[in-house]
Amino acid sequence: MIKVEHLTKEFKVKLFKKITAVNDTSFTVNDGEVVGLLGPNGAGKTTMMRLLATMLTPTHGTAYVDEYDVHTHAREVRRRIGILPETWGLYERFTPREHLRMFGEYYDMEKDSIENRIEELTSTLGMGEFVDRECKRFSRGMSQKVALARTLIHSPQNLLLDEPTNGLDVMSARLVRKLIAQLREEKRCVMISTHILGEAERLCDRLILIDNGTVVAQGTPKELCEQARKATLEDAFVTILGRDDVEVVL
Amino acid sequence: MFNSRIFSIVRKEFVQLFRDPRTLALAVVIPIVQLFLLGYAATSDVRNISMAVWDQNKSPQSRQLLDAFRAADYFVIDHFVGSTEEYQKLIESGSARVALVIPPDYDRAVLQGNAQVLMVLDGSDASIGSTALSTARLVGQSFATKILAEQASINGRSALTPPVEVRTQVWYNPDLDSAYFMIPGVIGMILSFITTILTATAIVRERERGTIEQLIVTPIRSWELILGKLLPYVILAFVETFEIIIVGHFWFGVPVRGSLALIVFTSGLFLMSSLGIGLLASTIANTQQEAMLTVMMYNLPSLFLSGFFFPLEAMPQALQVVSYAIPLRYYLVVIRALLLKGVGLEAIQSEVIALAIFGIVIMTAAALRFRKRLD
Numbered sequence: 001m002i003k004v005e006h007l008t009k010e011f012k013v014k015l016f017k018k019i020t021a022v023n024d025t026s027f028t029v030n031d032g033e034v035v036g037l038l039g040p041n042g043a044g045k046t047t048m049m050r051l052l053a054t055m056l057t058p059t060h061g062t063a064y065v066d067e068y069d070v071h072t073h074a075r076e077v078r079r080r081i082g083i084l085p086e087t088w089g090l091y092e093r094f095t096p097r098e099h100l101r102m103f104g105e106y107y108d109m110e111k112d113s114i115e116n117r118i119e120e121l122t123s124t125l126g127m128g129e130f131v132d133r134e135c136k137r138f139s140r141g142m143s144q145k146v147a148l149a150r151t152l153i154h155s156p157q158n159l160l161l162d163e164p165t166n167g168l169d170v171m172s173a174r175l176v177r178k179l180i181a182q183l184r185e186e187k188r189c190v191m192i193s194t195h196i197l198g199e200a201e202r203l204c205d206r207l208i209l210i211d212n213g214t215v216v217a218q219g220t221p222k223e224l225c226e227q228a229r230k231a232t233l234e235d236a237f238v239t240i241l242g243r244d245d246v247e248v249v250l
Numbered sequence: 251m252f253n254s255r256i257f258s259i260v261r262k263e264f265v266q267l268f269r270d271p272r273t274l275a276l277a278v279v280i281p282i283v284q285l286f287l288l289g290y291a292a293t294s295d296v297r298n299i300s301m302a303v304w305d306q307n308k309s310p311q312s313r314q315l316l317d318a319f320r321a322a323d324y325f326v327i328d329h330f331v332g333s334t335e336e337y338q339k340l341i342e343s344g345s346a347r348v349a350l351v352i353p354p355d356y357d358r359a360v361l362q363g364n365a366q367v368l369m370v371l372d373g374s375d376a377s378i379g380s381t382a383l384s385t386a387r388l389v390g391q392s393f394a395t396k397i398l399a400e401q402a403s404i405n406g407r408s409a410l411t412p413p414v415e416v417r418t419q420v421w422y423n424p425d426l427d428s429a430y431f432m433i434p435g436v437i438g439m440i441l442s443f444i445t446t447i448l449t450a451t452a453i454v455r456e457r458e459r460g461t462i463e464q465l466i467v468t469p470i471r472s473w474e475l476i477l478g479k480l481l482p483y484v485i486l487a488f489v490e491t492f493e494i495i496i497v498g499h500f501w502f503g504v505p506v507r508g509s510l511a512l513i514v515f516t517s518g519l520f521l522m523s524s525l526g527i528g529l530l531a532s533t534i535a536n537t538q539q540e541a542m543l544t545v546m547m548y549n550l551p552s553l554f555l556s557g558f559f560f561p562l563e564a565m566p567q568a569l570q571v572v573s574y575a576i577p578l579r580y581y582l583v584v585i586r587a588l589l590l591k592g593v594g595l596e597a598i599q600s601e602v603i604a605l606a607i608f609g610i611v612i613m614t615a616a617a618l619r620f621r622k623r624l625d
Contacts, residue, residue: 011625050463050624053466053467054466054467054623055463055466055467055623055624056623056624056625057623057625075469075471078467078468078469079469081467082467083463083467085460085463085464087460087463088460089459089460089461089462089463089464090461091262091266091459091461093265093266093269093270094262094265094266098265102258102261102262103464103468105254105255105257105258106255106258106465106468106469106470107468107469108254108255108469134269150464
């Protein structure tokens with residue numbers, strides 16, 4: 001479970017100038033729930049993900065992952081979380097198998113469990129053809145699959161997925177959506193950051209709309225449409241944000 | 251202390267290093283290239299000074315004088331000329347560095363005991379000029395003494411001996427071969443340059459390529475990450491040290507008189523400073539270029555103010571004071587003393603203490619600055 005309480009993150013941009021990327025934000029994502037973090041570019045989605053993944057230190061407020069404070073108990077949080085970042089961060093001279101083995105070791109997994117998990121993920125994500133090839137010339141889709149497998153290697157209870165179907169072809173995207181549904185069935189806590197409304201609507205139980213670092217609305221897609229008195233999620237999104245200059249991908 | 255996470259990071263670093271031919275070449279080949287460059291090219295030994303001769307006498311006596319210059323092993327008689335203009339042109343063009351002018355009545359003057367020859371020197375290169383000057387004077391004095399002894403012998407008198415004779419003994423490097431001085435210095439330079447550059451760029455590269463984010467979100471502790479990232483470069487640095495010692499010993503004949511254990515121990519202390527500087531640079535720089543420039547800002551002054559090229563005693567007082575803040579200064583004293591003089595710990599203890607203090611302070615400062623966070 002992820003619980004965010006009055007979380008604020010400020011960045012110093014010049015000597016006396018600060019920008020607030022996340023501003024006094026609170027929400028909860030329960031186990032067995034898939035929640036979409038929606039917002040236009042620059043809304044603070046990636047900063048939120050990074051705060052929850054302990055990559056950044058909160059300026060004020062805090063967040064809890066399975067009741068562990070992201071600031072004071074970062075190591076416990078890291079054991080319980082898996083993040084798929086926007087940039088894959090792959091070592092181009094390593095094969096997917098080497099990546100997965102290495103990260104399994106970082107998470108203190110037993111050798112046999114690592115090997116079994118690699119076989120499982122290779123099969124689930126359809127990586128059999130390239131699991132022993134260096135990542136150097138991988139396509140976007142292949143890289144995305146490796147990054148996703150690495151996120152899942154230690155079977156984390158909580159998952160933060162930034163644009164999980166980004167760059168994937170139709171079949172692979174479908175595979176990932178199926179995987180997310182499976183994670184929900186396994187009662188895992190899944191948070192997806194996306195700006196693709198169609199995907200959010202299809203995948204998520206609940207949506208959190210974020211703009212200028214603040215939560216502006218949250219609820220099921222149906223609740224958001226009712227709240228904005230609009231028939232489609234796209235119209236509801238634009239109405240709630242109160243402007244029509246945002247990028248919307250259906 | 252050494253757990254599987256650290257082992258995994260160390261293995262990852264080695265795999266990356268061995269699969270990246272450019273970095274591997276930088277790490278393994280560059281030390282040898284620098285060793286040969288500095289062992290041969292950056293020599294302060296002035297030999298084979300090109301000499302022009304205007305022998306206006308062409309007598310057995312003048313030929314004896316030329317033989318004396320040849321035998322000194324510092325001069326090579328490349329040009330025989332017939333006028334002032336000719337040797338002037340040769341010196342102007344750099345074809346000759348010195349010119350020896352033997353007057354027409356030289357043989358007669360030698361018999362009368364008042365012969366004079368002229369030595370013209372190109373002073374534009376001070377090191378060659380001063381060596382040529384002192385060598386020419388010595389050759390002249392020695393040759394004059396020899397003639398006096400011969401004349402005394404012809405006249406049936408006992409040979410004259412000078413009232414004072416300075417007998418010299420050169421310890422540790424009898425031939426005053428500058429490679430003996432340079433090669434231990436190369437070890438210090440490599441340990442400083444390659445280690446700081448590789449350490450700083452290895453960490454910054456992770457940030458540039460976004461791989462650091464994934465390392466941050468694993469349960470690896472900060473110190474484990476630091477240790478895992480630095481250990482491969484410690485091993486590599488020792489490989490390079492022995493590479494230089496072996497090539498230096500077998501190719502250049504540089505002796506290894508001190509204890510190898512002491513060399514490893516003191517090199518380890520010095521490495522702490524270099525690794526710390528690399529780590530510190532990685533906390534400041536955002537890109538690999540920035541990291542390189544940051545470590546160069548440390549390495550270049552280190553090189554010039556450590557006594558690597560120029561003796562510290564010859565520097566202005568203010569720069570000598572600054573040099574106390576440079577770890578390489580102490581390491582060069584240590585490694586030269588260990589290799590060339592074969593001293594024990596007691597002879598270099600103050601330098602060893604200084605290296606330990608620098609190592610601990612720099613490494614602690616770097617480790618405290620290094621955070622497993624993006625902000």
